[in-house]
Amino acid sequence: MEEKAYQIILEAGERGLLQSDLWRKLGVNSREGSRIAMKLEKRGVVRRMKELYKGRWTYRLFANAKEKVEVKWDTLGGCPCFTCTQISRCGAGQPISPNHCWKLTEYINKSVNEAP
Ligand code: SF4
Known part of the structure; x- marks a missing residue:
């Protein structure tokens, strides 16, 4: 809850x-x-x-704002948002949202698991 x-x-x-x-x-x-x-x-x-x-x-x-994390461009390869056809409709509070996107979640989980 x-x-x-x-x-x-x-x-x-x-x-x-x-x-x-x-x-x-x-x-x-x-x-x-x-x-x-x-x-x-x-x-x-x-x-x-x-x-x-x-x-x-x-x-x-x-x-509360989450802890600031430095993001480097070379770590963003493969992020589904860059090629997503829904990006113009996607946003927090919208029916299509990063909070509920399986493609983004899968990408993040994979990136975390592959991190050194
Ligand atoms: S969060 Fe998901 S739906 Fe939104 S732009 Fe990225 S890949 Fe597309």
Whole structure:
């Protein structure tokens, strides 16, 4: 459930999403939703910003930027995105997304397994 919550928050991008929207998407009650959000915050993968929404205080959730990794062009050979016919329609929060792409996942897994 936490992983699913994190994916939803990640896909919300820079605008983030309200805690209540996360609960709705997860199909959990506010107590369970708050517990998940606090757990993700404690793990350091999500930050919560207090926000006044429709006269009530709530939190907006944002995925924390991942650790910066230096990417070298010569390590990107074979990345399916460079030749993908769906690239113009692909993006976080879209029906076609890198978060759910088996071709990209396969490429990354292969690259990790072949890393020195
Ligand atoms: S993530 Fe997948 S669908 Fe998106 S551009 Fe790359 S290969 Fe294509």
